[in-house]
Amino acid sequence: MVKVKIPQSTKPWITKGIKISCVNKRKLYLDCRNSTHVDSKNHYKTYCQVLSEVIKTARNLYYNNLIAQADNKQNVTWNVINTLTNAKTTNNMDPPNINGNSFTSITNTFNTYFISMADNLLANKFSRSNTTKTNDSTKYLKQNIKRCPSQIKLYNTTTHEINKIINSQKNKTSHGYDGISDKILKANAPFIISPLTYIFNKVLLTGVFPDRLKYSEVQPLYKKGEKTEIINYQPISLYLHFQKS
Numbered sequence: 162m163v164k165v166k167i168p169q170s171t172k173p174w175i176t177k178g179i180k181i182s183c184v185n186k187r188k189l190y191l192d193c194r195n196s197t198h199v200d201s202k203n204h205y206k207t208y209c210q211v212l213s214e215v216i217k218t219a220r221n222l223y224y225n226n227l228i229a230q231a232d233n234k235q236n237v238t239w240n241v242i243n244t245l246t247n248a249k250t251t252n253n254m255d256p257p258n259i260n261g262n263s264f265t266s267i268t269n270t271f272n273t274y275f276i277s278m279a280d281n282l283l284a285n286k287f288s289r290s291n292t293t294k295t296n297d298s299t300k301y302l303k304q305n306i307k308r309c310p311s312q313i314k315l316y317n318t319t320t321h322e323i324n325k326i327i328n329s330q331k332n333k334t335s336h337g338y339d340g341i342s343d344k345i346l347k348a349n350a351p352f353i354i355s356p357l358t359y360i361f362n363k364v365l366l367t368g369v370f371p372d373r374l375k376y377s378e379v380q381p382l383y384k385k386g387e388k389t390e391i392i393n394y395q396p397i398s399l400y401l402h403f404q405k406s
Contacts (some may be wrong), residue, residue: 174223175216182212211329239340251296264308271381275396317362320354327354337401338378357403 186208193205222240231237328351336342364370376399386393 172220174219175221179212179216179219182215188214270391271379271396273392274391274394275379275381278396315365318358319363320358323358323361324350326352335399338376339398339401341402343402374401377401 186205189205189208194200223246228234229236277281327347330343330347332347333343347402361370362403377400379396379398381394382397384393384395
């Protein structure tokens, strides 16, 4: 009697039957490698295809049951998506420093630095200019605007225009804080075009831009030099695709 050694697997959807099939697949591979018969190779190829479909079905069934039995289906769904896309949140970076002062919180350090960048640029710009500081905004406008610009007229958008803009986007998987990528947006366009058109026309009519569309996710992009020096990072803003559209 020949004992079959069943390989161990950390994947919960890999059943005992699938493990045995993997052992048989290995045997068929060895037979196929040492054989010159075409039928042996075709049988091995077909066996691999069927086994792949079985594993894929078992995996989908496992995650579907996991989501169906969860109390918080939204959180579990995103955990499943992050697992399948190999999303990693580990951070092995050493704490950065600003002007030689080290910080233990990387997130707060980057936030402090990136927020101060605009203020520093504006301070340097106005310090080199001869512009007279004044608290009277109307006086500043009169000094810098010599004539009134032409009147701007805004026309309502249409579902056809919104659909055209969405379809012009590339099929990228990158996304903002809402988790919606261009690929997902284009796939669901037929179901959301009408609500989007209503929202955009409401913005044009009232002149009020939604607060949630004013946010962006800022990520530090390393350029060159020492990775512990925060000046060697550039802020990259990830906007929602509704903002870019």
